[in-house]
Amino acid sequence: xxxxxxxxxxxxxxxxxLRQRIEGQEEASTSTRYLPxxxxxxxxxxxxxxxxxxxxxxxPILGFDQRDDGRWTIRLAPRLVLVESRPKRAHxxxxxxxxxxxxRDLTAEEMAxxxxxxxxxxxxxxxxxx
Numbered sequence: 504x505x506x507x508x509x510x511x512x513x514x515x516x517x518x519x520x521l522r523q524r525i526e527g528q529e530e531a532s533t534s535t536r537y538l539p540x541x542x543x544x545x546x547x548x549x550x551x552x553x554x555x556x557x558x559x560x561x562x563p564i565l566g567f568d569q570r571d572d573g574r575w576t577i578r579l580a581p582r583l584v585l586v587e588s589r590p591k592r593a594h595x596x597x598x599x600x601x602x603x604x605x606x607r608d609l610t611a612e613e614m615a616x617x618x619x620x621x622x623x624x625x626x627x628x629x630x631x632x633x
Contacts, residue, residue: 504602505548506541507561511593512552518559521552522583525562531579535597538575542567550579551586551600558589558606585609590628 510533515521525531539545549561563580570576586606 505546506544507548507551507600507602507605508539508545508564508597509551509553509558509591509594509600510597512554515552515554518554518583518585521554521560525579525583526581528581530565531562531581532576533579534570534574534576536574538567538569539597539599541599548602549584549605550577550597551605552583553591553593556590556593558586558591560585561605561608 512521512524515524533550545564547563549563551558551561553559560583562583565578565580568576568578586608589606
């Protein structure tokens with residue numbers, strides 16, 4: 504089972520904005536200060552994006568490269584896969600996500616609508632409505 508990671512989609516106010524940033528490139532990327540200690544387990548894993556306090560999409564991880572300034576580039580496939588939206592509090596940097604805890608990918612029929620905002624989703628979840 505691959506290991507995944509979660510990260511805030513900094514400066515992306517919506518899934519559409521994140522999609523515009525990720526797709527349409529030969530290879531997408533983001534950076535981090537430190538190489539994850541478990542980076543070798545991430546082969547075949549994905550980076551799950553947090554937008555408005557919810558996990559909403561994932562991007563397959565291609566690998567890690569060190570930059571000249573000492574930071575690390577996380578190389579990503581240039582595609583965004585929508586997942587079943589799940590409340591997720593904001594955090595700095597990234598966090599590991601085990602495969603069995605990862606939200607499922609949405610089907611084509613489920614992808615028609617924009618995901619619910621994370622705060623609303625969290626309230627509905629606490630009420631047992633989602």
